[in-house]
Structures are given as C-alpha cells and as structure tokens.
Amino acid sequence: MENNTIQTLINEKKYFEIRKYLNDLNTIEVSELLNQFESSELIMIFRLLSKNRAADVFSYLDTEHQEMIINTMTDVETKNIFDELYFDDIVDIIEEMPSNVVKKILKNTDAKDRHTINQLLKYPDNSAGSIMTTEYMDLKKDMTVSQAISKIRSTVENMENVYTCYVIDEVRKLEGVISLKELITSENDTPIQNLMNKNIINVHANDDQENVAEIIKKYNLIVLPVTDDENRLLGIITVDDIMDVVEQEATEDFHKMAGISPVEESYLKTSAFTMARQRISWLIVLMISATFTGRIIKSYEDVLQSVVILSSFIPMLMDTGGNAGAQSSTIVVRALALGEVNPKDAFKILKKEFSISLIVAVVLAAINYLRLIILTKTPLNVALTVSVTLIFVVMISKIIGAFLPVVAKTFKMDPAIMAGPLITTILDALTLTIYFRFATMFLSNMIK
Amino acid sequence: MENNTIQTLINEKKYFEIRKYLNDLNTIEVSELLNQFESSELIMIFRLLSKNRAADVFSYLDTEHQEMIINTMTDVETKNIFDELYFDDIVDIIEEMPSNVVKKILKNTDAKDRHTINQLLKYPDNSAGSIMTTEYMDLKKDMTVSQAISKIRSTVENMENVYTCYVIDEVRKLEGVISLKELITSENDTPIQNLMNKNIINVHANDDQENVAEIIKKYNLIVLPVTDDENRLLGIITVDDIMDVVEQEATEDFHKMAGISPVEESYLKTSAFTMARQRISWLIVLMISATFTGRIIKSYEDVLQSVVILSSFIPMLMDTGGNAGAQSSTIVVRALALGEVNPKDAFKILKKEFSISLIVAVVLAAINYLRLIILTKTPLNVALTVSVTLIFVVMISKIIGAFLPVVAKTFKMDPAIMAGPLITTILDALTLTIYFRFATMFLSNMIK
Structure with missing residues (x-):
C-alpha cells in the first residue's frame, strides 16, 4: 500500500510530495519502507530525508540496505550520518559490514570517535561491553542541582538516556546515581552528593549479556551502568537492547533443544x-x-x-x-x-x-x-x-x-x-x- | 549468609541494628531476605521498615508472604501500604489472594481507588488493560513549558513514569506526547502544543499483551499509552512489565512444544x-x-x-x-x-x-x-x-x-x-x- 503510493510518486518525480509523505511517518515506518526498495530508488528516497532524521532511519535499515547506501554516499554524507549515530549502533553496523565499507566508515569518523569504536569492538561477543553505549550523562558530586540541570540541558542532544545520571569522580570512578526526576523536584542549590544514591547496581564490561539481562529484570531497571576492574564508568546498557538479548537467548534455547546449531540471521x-x-x-x-x-x-x-x-x-x-x-x-x-x-x-x-x-x-x-x-x-x-x-x-x-x-x-x-x-x-x-x-x-x- | 546475620540479630533482639542493616540493602534485596522468613519473624522485620519503603518491599514479596502480612496487619497499616502501591501492582496482588484478603484490601482503599481497581480487574487476562497502570503524567496542550514542569514537580511522587508525558483534551482524548527531555530543553513560555509529537503510537485496552510486546520492541519504547474506543487515555504500560510478558510467552511456547498445558506458577x-x-x-x-x-x-x-x-x-x-x-x-x-x-x-x-x-x-x-x-x-x-x-x-x-x-x-x-x-x-x-x-x-x- 505505502509502497505503491510512494512508487507512484517516484514515477511521477513528485519529490516534494514524497518528502511530505515521509515526514508524516515515524522513523521505524520510514526504514521499513526503505527496506523494500533497491539501489537507485533507495538512495533517492534516503537523500530526501532531513540530515538528523537520515541517521536515525539509517540505524534501523537492513544490513544490505545500509551497505548500498554507504557505498554510494560521498565521504561528507557518510560522516554526517555516522556523527549522528550512537556508538553502540556504529559498532553493530561495523561488525556486519565487509572490510571496504568498514574502512570508509572509519575514515570518516574523528580520531577520538575512532578510538572509542575500536575500544568497543574489542569486547568479547555477547559481553556487557559489546552491547553498551558510551553516551551517558555524567555529573560531578560537587555540582548543585541547577548546575546539573544546565549541564543536562546543554548536552541532552547526544545522549541515549538522560533520565538516569551518573556521578563520577576525577578518574571517572562511579560514585552515585541520580535520576532526572529527583533533580527537577529538588531545591536548586542542593549539592547533588546529598541527593545521589550510593547503592549502585552495575555490571562489569566482561560480564555475559545473559547476566546483564538477569540483573535488569531482577531490579526492573531502564538503564544499567557498565564499569571496569577499577569501578570506572565505561558505558550504559538500556533496557531496549536487553529485550533483544532476552529473545535471542530464548531463540538459542529453542534451537539447541531441537538440535540446531545457533543461527545468527533471521x-x-x-x-x-x-x-x-x-x-x-x-x-x-x-x-x-x-x-x-x-x-x-x-x-x-x-x-x-x-x-x-x-x-x-x-x-x-x-x-x-x-x-x-x-x-x-x-x-x-x-x-x-x-x-x-x-x-x-x-x-x-x-x-x-x-x-x-x-x-x-x-x-x-x-x-x-x-x-x-x-x-x-x-x-x-x-x-x-x-x-x-x-x-x-x-x-x-x-x-x-x-x-x-x-x-x-x-x-x-x-x-x-x-x-x-x-x-x-x-x-x-x-x-x-x-x-x-x-x-x-x-x-x-x-x-x- | 545474610539470612544468618539477621537471624543472629533477631535472636539477640537488636532491632536498631536490624533496621540499620536493612537500610543498606535495596528494595529487591530486602524482599528477597523477607521471603526467607516465616510468619512472626517476617512481620517483625517488615514492621521495622520505614513507611514508604514498606510498600515498595511488599510489592516484591511472594504471594504467600504478602498474604501472611495482610492477615496480621491492622486496617490502618493495610491502608498505609496500599495507598503507596501502583494500581497495576494492587491488581496483580488482588488476583492472587483469597477472597477474605481481597475484602480486607478493598475495605481499606478509598472509594475512588476502589473504582479504578475494579475497572482494571475487568480487563480480560493478558490484555493491555490488565497490565497497564493508571498513574501517568497528563498535561493540557495550552500549558506552557514552565506550567508543565511545575505540574510534573508537584505530582511526580505518585507517578510510575514521568519521562513521557501525555497531552489530553477536556474529555481525556489523547492529543500528543512530549518527553521530559524536550520540556527541560525548551523555552519556559513555549506552549506545549508547539512541542508535542502528534504522531502517537498507542494500543487499545483489549489488545493482547503479545501485541503490546511487539509494538514496544518494534519502536524501542520505554512506555506505551493505552486508549479506549474513543481514543481516551486509560493508562500506560512500561517496558519492564513487557519484559515479563516476553519471557512468559517464550515459556508458554516451550511448554506447548513439549506437549504441556500452560503452567502459571514457578x-x-x-x-x-x-x-x-x-x-x-x-x-x-x-x-x-x-x-x-x-x-x-x-x-x-x-x-x-x-x-x-x-x-x-x-x-x-x-x-x-x-x-x-x-x-x-x-x-x-x-x-x-x-x-x-x-x-x-x-x-x-x-x-x-x-x-x-x-x-x-x-x-x-x-x-x-x-x-x-x-x-x-x-x-x-x-x-x-x-x-x-x-x-x-x-x-x-x-x-x-x-x-x-x-x-x-x-x-x-x-x-x-x-x-x-x-x-x-x-x-x-x-x-x-x-x-x-x-x-x-x-x-x-x-x-x-
């Protein structure tokens, strides 16, 4: 249905209408639509998306469609997209791509980002490190509530989750957790160390994802911090990624019980x-x-x-x-x-x-x-x-x-x-x- | 281990120490601990918990332990606990209790709350209505950002999720969604109708929970609004409840595939x-x-x-x-x-x-x-x-x-x-x- 509508618009070269049509859909719907097109039409529709929407849509596309897009995009376009993506998504994409595409992606990321990506790629498969993202909100314990809120306001754009903030010391050791809910209901000049919860539930970067899923379920968490041997904060894992883990583990068990070796693809x-x-x-x-x-x-x-x-x-x-x-x-x-x-x-x-x-x-x-x-x-x-x-x-x-x-x-x-x-x-x-x-x-x- | 420590403290009647010990544990840990005790000791430890903590801990206890506690509590104590609980938890508890306990619970809730509980109890098993909670944050579209934030501040205590707010009209029809993230980064006097997202993803109260799980997974949602036939907002479903649904559905499939009728209990x-x-x-x-x-x-x-x-x-x-x-x-x-x-x-x-x-x-x-x-x-x-x-x-x-x-x-x-x-x-x-x-x-x- 959608497919037909947009196909007609493409045939009639009504680009303005296509853009309008896409604007009415949400990100997931646009990516589902794009997944039905091949090569030249795919690129054409994708280029009609606004800059920051393009990255979002891109992260939900099939691997093959992502590959087609990267292959035809200029370096600048590639950089624009990958600048907008979260690190955990970039790592997922890189792991699926052939080496020439990976090269093109890494060439178009800043040295600092490239370093983070390489770090994330090193974590063993199915470890907490391999599924975490590094875009979390960190605060210092001597900040006041209003300082904390203004830091959140200014950096909110790049964060996957701002509703749970992590308080860290100078060497990034995790000291406490505070929710945005607590921040907005507290007095402006209260130091956050008086409010933060020091009883932190966290996992180690090398912990198995199954373990992570168990903890998230047990404590009904939305987000869980990941630390290293010295208790330094490395990243966060959000519950939506864990949902996939839970289903993946169940599927693995179904398959093993029927005598089938694990299947990664659908x-x-x-x-x-x-x-x-x-x-x-x-x-x-x-x-x-x-x-x-x-x-x-x-x-x-x-x-x-x-x-x-x-x-x-x-x-x-x-x-x-x-x-x-x-x-x-x-x-x-x-x-x-x-x-x-x-x-x-x-x-x-x-x-x-x-x-x-x-x-x-x-x-x-x-x-x-x-x-x-x-x-x-x-x-x-x-x-x-x-x-x-x-x-x-x-x-x-x-x-x-x-x-x-x-x-x-x-x-x-x-x-x-x-x-x-x-x-x-x-x-x-x-x-x-x-x-x-x-x-x-x-x-x-x-x-x- | 924990069990022994606290058992020693009980034997020595060191109530102050027990209370201190409990304070260092989080809610889930306290309920796990309590689940190991029987009757009189259970009640004794439970009474040492602070008032608002007691309700939280209570919601995580085993059904049999919850029953023991309700049976020995006074009406006032019962009321104190059930006033603090979310409606979805109350409904879950009521569904498991024998009728004398249910009577005691309903006797000790306000007429208005009792009405909500009865409404929730009417939804068919495994429907969106049966797993939703009615404690959501609703706003009106002519509010400004600062009016919205002050409403959130004053009602935050009773809400299960304040990070996604729902904009409704006079007859409670759902008009839009706005995140707390957007609110805190917007100008104070902007009317929220200029900011809210009108492209709402929602489910009907009679939809099957499996359906709800699919939508939450597909769109990576943390919370999903539930509406009636006239698109009036009835409640919200949060992702942590859906996690249980996903596991429950997988378990059902495992059992059916082995020729076992569904098992509810562990x-x-x-x-x-x-x-x-x-x-x-x-x-x-x-x-x-x-x-x-x-x-x-x-x-x-x-x-x-x-x-x-x-x-x-x-x-x-x-x-x-x-x-x-x-x-x-x-x-x-x-x-x-x-x-x-x-x-x-x-x-x-x-x-x-x-x-x-x-x-x-x-x-x-x-x-x-x-x-x-x-x-x-x-x-x-x-x-x-x-x-x-x-x-x-x-x-x-x-x-x-x-x-x-x-x-x-x-x-x-x-x-x-x-x-x-x-x-x-x-x-x-x-x-x-x-x-x-x-x-x-x-x-x-x-x-x-």
Whole structure:
C-alpha cells in the first residue's frame, strides 16, 4: 500500500510530495519502507530525508540496505550520518559490514570517535561491553542541582538516556546515581552528593549479556551502568537492547533443544546451505546413535519372531517415553533459564519428578491396559508386559529428562542441549531394553 | 549468609541494628531476605521498615508472604501500604489472594481507588488493560513549558513514569506526547502544543499483551499509552512489565512444544498433582495415536517376518524423521513468534525447506548407506531400501514440520502446538508407511 503510493510518486518525480509523505511517518515506518526498495530508488528516497532524521532511519535499515547506501554516499554524507549515530549502533553496523565499507566508515569518523569504536569492538561477543553505549550523562558530586540541570540541558542532544545520571569522580570512578526526576523536584542549590544514591547496581564490561539481562529484570531497571576492574564508568546498557538479548537467548534455547546449531540471521535471510549445515551435524550424531537402538532390537530377534505382536508396541513405547522425558527436560531447562530453580535444588527436583512421574505413569499404564484388553484382542500377559513396561519407561524418562539438564548446569554446560533429540535417543535405548527384559521375564512360555 | 546475620540479630533482639542493616540493602534485596522468613519473624522485620519503603518491599514479596502480612496487619497499616502501591501492582496482588484478603484490601482503599481497581480487574487476562497502570503524567496542550514542569514537580511522587508525558483534551482524548527531555530543553513560555509529537503510537485496552510486546520492541519504547474506543487515555504500560510478558510467552511456547498445558506458577511452587495433570492429557492423546503406528507395523507383519532385519532400522528411521521434522517446526514456530516470517511467506518457507531438506536428506542417506555396507553386513538391497526411505522421510518430515505451524497461524491457531510431540507422532506413521512401501517394492524377492 505505502509502497505503491510512494512508487507512484517516484514515477511521477513528485519529490516534494514524497518528502511530505515521509515526514508524516515515524522513523521505524520510514526504514521499513526503505527496506523494500533497491539501489537507485533507495538512495533517492534516503537523500530526501532531513540530515538528523537520515541517521536515525539509517540505524534501523537492513544490513544490505545500509551497505548500498554507504557505498554510494560521498565521504561528507557518510560522516554526517555516522556523527549522528550512537556508538553502540556504529559498532553493530561495523561488525556486519565487509572490510571496504568498514574502512570508509572509519575514515570518516574523528580520531577520538575512532578510538572509542575500536575500544568497543574489542569486547568479547555477547559481553556487557559489546552491547553498551558510551553516551551517558555524567555529573560531578560537587555540582548543585541547577548546575546539573544546565549541564543536562546543554548536552541532552547526544545522549541515549538522560533520565538516569551518573556521578563520577576525577578518574571517572562511579560514585552515585541520580535520576532526572529527583533533580527537577529538588531545591536548586542542593549539592547533588546529598541527593545521589550510593547503592549502585552495575555490571562489569566482561560480564555475559545473559547476566546483564538477569540483573535488569531482577531490579526492573531502564538503564544499567557498565564499569571496569577499577569501578570506572565505561558505558550504559538500556533496557531496549536487553529485550533483544532476552529473545535471542530464548531463540538459542529453542534451537539447541531441537538440535540446531545457533543461527545468527533471521530465517528468510539465511541461505539453504547454511541452514542445512546447522541442522545436519546433530542429525548425523543422532542417526548413528539411533542405530544402537536398532542393535537392541536385533539382539532380541528371537523374542520378536516368537511373539510378533510385541514389535507393534515399540513405536508407542518409544514415543511415550520420549514425550514424557521431553516434557520434564523442557520444564527444567526453562525453569533453569528463568532462574526459578538452580542445581542446588537437584534433590527437590528429583523428588518432585518422582511424584509427578508416578501419577502420570500409573494413569497411562491403566488406560493402556484397559484399552488393550477391551478394544483389541491382545493376550492378557502381553497387555500386562506392555503396561508394566510403560510404568517404568515413563518414570525413568521423566526422572532422567529432569536430571540431565541439572547435571549439565552443575558442570557449567548449557542445559538446553540436554533436552530434545538427545534425550529422546538415550531414552529410546532404555525403553527397548526395559521392554525386552520384561518380555523375556513375563512371556517366557511364549518364547520358543 | 545474610539470612544468618539477621537471624543472629533477631535472636539477640537488636532491632536498631536490624533496621540499620536493612537500610543498606535495596528494595529487591530486602524482599528477597523477607521471603526467607516465616510468619512472626517476617512481620517483625517488615514492621521495622520505614513507611514508604514498606510498600515498595511488599510489592516484591511472594504471594504467600504478602498474604501472611495482610492477615496480621491492622486496617490502618493495610491502608498505609496500599495507598503507596501502583494500581497495576494492587491488581496483580488482588488476583492472587483469597477472597477474605481481597475484602480486607478493598475495605481499606478509598472509594475512588476502589473504582479504578475494579475497572482494571475487568480487563480480560493478558490484555493491555490488565497490565497497564493508571498513574501517568497528563498535561493540557495550552500549558506552557514552565506550567508543565511545575505540574510534573508537584505530582511526580505518585507517578510510575514521568519521562513521557501525555497531552489530553477536556474529555481525556489523547492529543500528543512530549518527553521530559524536550520540556527541560525548551523555552519556559513555549506552549506545549508547539512541542508535542502528534504522531502517537498507542494500543487499545483489549489488545493482547503479545501485541503490546511487539509494538514496544518494534519502536524501542520505554512506555506505551493505552486508549479506549474513543481514543481516551486509560493508562500506560512500561517496558519492564513487557519484559515479563516476553519471557512468559517464550515459556508458554516451550511448554506447548513439549506437549504441556500452560503452567502459571514457578516450578518449585506447583504441586506434583497439578503438574501431572498438565502433562498427562497430551501424553494420553499421543500414546493412543502412537498405536496407529503400531497398527502399521502389525499390518506388515509378513514383511517383517520374512526380512527380520528390517525391524532393527525402525527406531533409526523414526528418530531421524522426528528430529528432522522437529528442527524445521521449531525454527518456523520461533520465526513466526519473532515476526521474522508470517503466513504470507508460506511459499518462500516451503521453497527454502525443500532445498534444505534435499541437502540434508542426501547427505544423511549417503552416510547411512556407506556405514551399512562398510561397517555392517547388511545386504546391499536392504541398505538401499533404508537409505532411499531416509531421503523421503527426511524431506517429507522437514516440509511438513515447517508447513504445519504456518497452517496453524493462518487459521489463527497457536503454531507452537504444531511442533514437538504432535509432529513426531504424525511423522512416525508416515515414516513407517514409506518404509514398508519401499521394502515391498525393493525386496519383493526376499518376502515369502
């Protein structure tokens, strides 16, 4: 719709109208619109944006569209845009660009900014340092409220967040926090050291972003300061960046639990080949380990040939065991990720899963037994074998399913890889072993 | 640690020291500490908190601890606490409490507040109205900047967020938004209608919270206004509440994908019986549908008895098909949840999954074929049957796995229930059918 309107305007070369049309949209809407255009039209529309709007819109464009724009812009235009951007956005852009584009960007930034950018690029992936921005509002403790407010007024333009101000000493050590809300409601000549909160919650630049997300959630923060080993203020992380982290971490867990290596790009942008590679390694591992299950069946060939009906229950037992285990492992993986439980609770978890699995197992086995003897002509002793197997399979599956993620966490491994396909494969082998053991025990008279 | 310190102080009745100790902790830390105490000690420590701190701490306590406190408090004390709380927190508390406690709370609130609370309680679960708060900063458009700032100064105490102010007309219709940042950097006598942004992003009180989360993420907002059918301002939703929504929605998807009905409480707090109930319904459905798979095996009994080795490949084929399908369904469910794809992209998704599955299937089948003829003494034609089956199984699993969630979304159903156990059960039946069809085709000379 929007696309059509503007396409018509472009065809009719009504630049003034286009500009007017763009003015009525907000930044995000303009960038979504631009993302639908290619090369020459993209550049044409982009050039119609006002100078300080251009930078804002630019930061929300797709990587490929950003690259097209930088490639066709003059040095002066490039500088104009990058001067307006926040450092965390510049770093995000640089990390995605090919080296010739990175060179062009760095060539058109001041020496001081280039230094900051290089510093930020050095922080490890997914660390607090890598997602922080350096545009924060800093004050000195001997300032009065009115001095503080006038400093805020004069520098507000370049700041990502001015509502939380940080009080630092001469060597930039963090001494306190004060909100703009407190400043505007206090007397003009009060020194801010009397007002500031010294009980500061902060993170270290090398802390993992998952950690940062936990703290922001726990304390309901909008912004969190990042410091170095000497408690010097390096930057701030705002809650909107953490929102992305929370979703990213959840996505990673979803993918790991389905046996997929982490995918950075979005679905439609990742090539089929890359996606195939991300999925195939686990499938190969699991395919090969599933052959052990096959070996178990093979080693009970004589039992199966004597009581052929036994093989028809294999899928039901394997599926039910797998599903029961997947339920427990999913619940525990998620509870661990949300911090609802931790490895110290191992015993409580086992006790709880034992009770749950007992209830579930007995109900399932009873339903199964009744169904087999009422609805099908399954011999009584076979129905009994299958149902008793079901009890053990469900209980063991649930307990192992809940336990493995806790073990993983204890050894600082990712609990998520202990769920899903891996657990199903382990449980398949266990299920069959239990099944055939009971079969040889209970049905010895039927086995030749 | 903290627990011990304070326990010693309690035992020694050093109330002054306890109070000093509590003063050094922040609100969240105090509530975490209190959550570890029971009844009488809990009340004793709670009473040592200053009046306005008590309310803050109270809002972060566990439901059971909140209940204990309300039950022992006098009416005046109850009123003191609930006067200080934000409406969204009061509503959350009321929703969790038994009716006698709710009565006590409502008895001790002003008629006007009680009206607001009752209004908020009426919004459907998970709607924007149910998570919004009514403490926002509203201004009139004919105010000047200095009038606006002095209104903010005088009412700041009761507001959840003063950094975004809403401009409303006489009948409370939303006319514009202005940030405190803009106010403090503008001239004192400018009318705010010249400064306010009229391009407002808002949600309706009946909108789903998932929708709210999407808008907040898309536009990087800290706070979002909620309006009614006539565009009258009803409340605001702040980003920290949305963070919980995002996690809650992800947890729901995790659980649904593992065949678990939604769990409201955290893992350790839910009883084993409730948890068993949440897990058993899907297990019963899946157990019964898995017997269809058993029927398929049974109907090919003659094939299996002629070529017994065929049964040993069943687990591998079923697992690989299930895993391949789970990968695709997980990827697509998550991409749908994040808004990376939508049902309109169905054709693109199918095309992509076709390419991915072709690569994956051929590689897996080749590895499997080589492994069978080199490492085991599997007859060539059996190895071929298994490997060709594998190609078809992996391709069909991936395509169905990706397609079902998209179909669900098209029909406004939840894509997440189309992943996990359900898809595995469907694919099991398909896998076996394909397998036995190929077996009868390729191995006709071996079948008696």
